[in-house]
Amino acid sequence: MPKPTLRTAIAVSALAATTLVALPPHSAQAAGSTLVVDAGVPFRPVTRVAAGGLYALAENNRPPDPMLLPIKMHTLTQPPPRVGQAPNGQPPGGDALLVAPQADRVGAAQVIRMPDIYRDFPYRWVSWNDWLAKVDQIVNDRLAATTVSNVTAYEIWNEADWTWNTAAAGDFNAGWTRTVQRIRTRDTVTPVAGPGDSHWNPTRMRAFLTNAKNTNTLPDLVVWHELSGSSGIAAHVAEYRSMESSLGISPRRVFINEYATTAEIDVPGRVTNYIAKLERAGVWAADRAFWYEYGTVNGLTHNSQPTASWWLYKWYGDMAGNMVRTTPRAQTGLDGFASYDSTRRRVDVVFGDESGTNNVRVTGLGGLGGSVRVRLESTPGSGRFTTVSAPTTIANTTYPVTNGEITVPVANMSATASYHLVVEPTSGAPSYQQRYEAENASVFRAERLSAGNASNGGYVGRIDNTGDPRSASYVDFVVNVPTARSYTMTIGYANGTGATATQGLAYNGSAWSTVSYPATSGWAQFGTVNTAVNLKAGYNVIRLAKGSPHFAGGTGYAELDYIQLT
Structure with a gap:
């Protein structure tokens, strides 16, 4: 994307006072849009695909870990080692290998954007000898970083549809092939990502994929940007999937590594709309676009404190279980995303991008009893330079469940704000999350x-180890506990080998220990083992690994279902 000069903060209206009124069963709904949430219709596990950022981290631990752990970041796109890129007049920063320890601590994967070895944007092409020497240097530096295991891919180029110097460098598709082949002379393991166009362009994508297939240089991650509004995301992904199939290409992971414009990125209501559409489209990951300074997750923090937008991602980070179907009335305006955690019997809905009085209808609640507790809160559209210490609680009340559903009207909504609705049983809800599903965790090179x-x-399976940090498998659980103490950790697992298998266990930088998994009756036939973990109050990261830096590797094979802390 273009890197503009810093703009003044967007002027936004103050969040109007919002009220929640319990409706009697079968009463008429208020005028306005209705977002329908089908809690009984899951469509993918919670992985927080859109909790990522371009140039999100800086080398000196900005933002600090306490700002990152609650939002459970999925993916980072960072500059390469020896970064030259000087975005918006800032000194070069964000070197992927230098931020790797912090990214590792918070469970985030990284993609290295290779052309950011150049200082200027648009990139100033020098020569093929210069570029290939830089590619060699980046790959050699990555290979030398033997304790870095969270690099997911090399991004070959950025926005080639307008930054590639065709006159000097020749056709981009030929240049892609030449670059990937050069990488593979040194690194045959790390995936590659591209083409990275500034917007969805089916003509360019078809030509790119055709050439990449013919030259055996297909990307592992297919990348483009969504910077022209969110309404086209579903159609773009669907068109890509159709194109992929028509060309006989096996399904690739779709990575939208820049989303939201300068006028949208700091507006929680608009970003909520993006996240909803990215989740429903089934992308693998998506990163907040970079428009200002690195080291703030692009406006989620200011002076290492949360802005209003941070709370939107905190609500996203709190989701567990499965994402469930949401249906907006139209492709513009009111939209949202939702999850259902069957272990807590809790529905989370995040919605926004509409003003006035609107409704959220939640169906599939028959298993929660005849009445439910409903909490509604909001975060304002107050921009990137205003810190917000907590969301605003609007209501906390009880609703009758009729025919398995409730309708919650929300009056005086602000289109710039985002809203969070929590629905849970009136009794029996745990005071904190105790079970963490493996499929909700950060999963590295497993399935x-x-x-x-x-x-x-x-569950998570195909957990393997080759002794190479680029291909070893591990799972990071970001957990939140109320007090510092020893917890019994129950691990749900399957082991179909017929013999005991082992994995490594570490948490919060502690020394490695070994967990043993006796054989179960088969793969996806689950049993449990218990171990003790000493956790601090608040957020902790627990890693179970077949292979990982500083851990030589486990034995045999085991699949992971969940961990539970009691």
């Missing part, structure tokens, strides 16, 4: 799988 007998319907 999320499904099974009817798995907790919440999902």
